[in-house]
Amino acid sequence: MCGRYAASRRPEDLAGIFEIEKWEPEETLEPDYNVAPTKEVYAVLDRPLKDVPDPKPVRQLRKLKWGLVPSWAKTPEGGARMINARAETVHEKPSYRRAFTTRRCILPADGYYEWVTGKQERDLEVEGRRKRPRKQPYFVTPADGSVFAMAGLYEFWRDRTLPDDHPGAWWVTCSVITTEAETTPLAAAPADGPHALSDIHPRMPLMLTPERWDAWLDPARTDPDDLASLLTPPPAGLMRAFPVSTAVSNVRNNGPELLKELDGPEEGTLF
Numbered sequence: 001m002c003g004r005y006a007a008s009r010r011p012e013d014l015a016g017i018f019e020i021e022k023w024e025p026e027e028t029l030e031p032d033y034n035v036a037p038t039k040e041v042y043a044v045l046d047r048p049l050k051d052v053p054d055p056k057p058v059r060q061l062r063k064l065k066w067g068l069v070p071s072w073a074k075t076p077e078g079g080a081r082m083i084n085a086r087a088e089t090v091h092e093k094p095s096y097r098r099a100f101t102t103r104r105c106i107l108p109a110d111g112y113y114e115w116v117t118g119k120q121e122r123d124l125e126v127e128g129r130r131k132r133p134r135k136q137p138y139f140v141t142p143a144d145g146s147v148f149a150m151a152g153l154y155e156f157w158r159d160r161t162l163p164d165d166h167p168g169a170w171w172v173t174c175s176v177i178t179t180e181a182e183t184t185p186l187a188a189a190p191a192d193g194p195h196a197l198s199d200i201h202p203r204m205p206l207m208l209t210p211e212r213w214d215a216w217l218d219p220a221r222t223d224p225d226d227l228a229s230l231l232t233p234p235p236a237g238l239m240r241a242f243p244v245s246t247a248v249s250n251v252r253n254n255g256p257e258l259l260k261e262l263d264g265p266e267e268g269t270l271f
Contacts, residue, residue: 001201002150004034005109005111005112006032006035006110006258007029011028011061014042014108014147018044018108020059021059021060022059022061027063029042031256032254033258034251035109036066036251037066038065039065040063041064042107043063043105045103045104045154045217047219064154064172064173066083066173066175067174069082069155069157070157071098073157082175083175083176084175084178085100085153086177087177091228096153096175097224100227101222103154104227105153105217106152106208108147109147109150110141110147110259111140111141111148112204113137113248114200115136115200116135116193116201136243136265137243137244137245138241139261140197141241142207142240143238143240149207149210149213150177150205150208151206151208151216154172154173154174154175156171157170157171176205177206180202180204181197181201182197182204182233182236183196184196184237187237193243194241206233209234216230243261243265244260245260245262
């Protein structure tokens with residue numbers, strides 16, 4: 001899954017990386033080293049601009065709320081539970097299938113956090129029999145320092161209790177697509193820690209490598225079978241994972257120190 005991530009890159013940097021054509025300075029977000037559900041996040045998307053004669057999609061950097069609210073939802077209260085969409089079923093789930101065919105985005109990140117637990121507890125979690133406790137947090141990030149481009153979906157929801165001209169009348173929300181975690185060796189595995197992402201958690205965000213960005217964002221691609229080919233996990237060996245402070249477990253903590261690599265798991269935590 002993806003329940004917490006870090007996003008510290010400036011919009012100017014993201015504009016260069018993703019060839020952004022349109023972004024609003026007033027939507028600038030502060031670097032966030034502990035992004036949690038319901039927070040506002042950056043999303044890269046291709047969409048026509050409003051009130052212009054040319055309907056051509058424009059590459060935009062937008063500010064969205066993490067936790068997808070389907071357009072047909074009566075209230076936005078379920079958004080906090082819809083932060084992830086499974087790649088295996090995203091094309092068929094009522095909450096995601098329309099967005100999958102027409103409203104796809106990229107959620108830029110430095111990497112994501114995951115908490116290690118024992119194999120037996122992971123097996124129970126996969127079976128849906130219990131929620132695993134959080135233990136030693138690890139930060140998972142591209143080994144070459146590049147942006148972690150997470151495949152995402154976005155959706156519009158209209159708050160019918162507000163007038164059309166109210167700034168909160170429309171919600172724009174998003175979800176991260178996840179896939180099975182890699183079982184192949186990490187690019188740089190700690191000696192006393194996990195050697196593959198699957199040792200940390202059975203799921204991981206689906207990272208899109210640059211050659212897939214344009215195809216994923218293209219709103220003209222609407223065939224589910226065609227889009228399914230873009231959900232293939234990236235090549236193995238691109239990621240590294242390292243232990244970080246348990247301070248990240250508290251959403252109130254936020255700063256670059258959360259990304260500091262530790263020599264090993266903190267005392268009192270388990271791998």
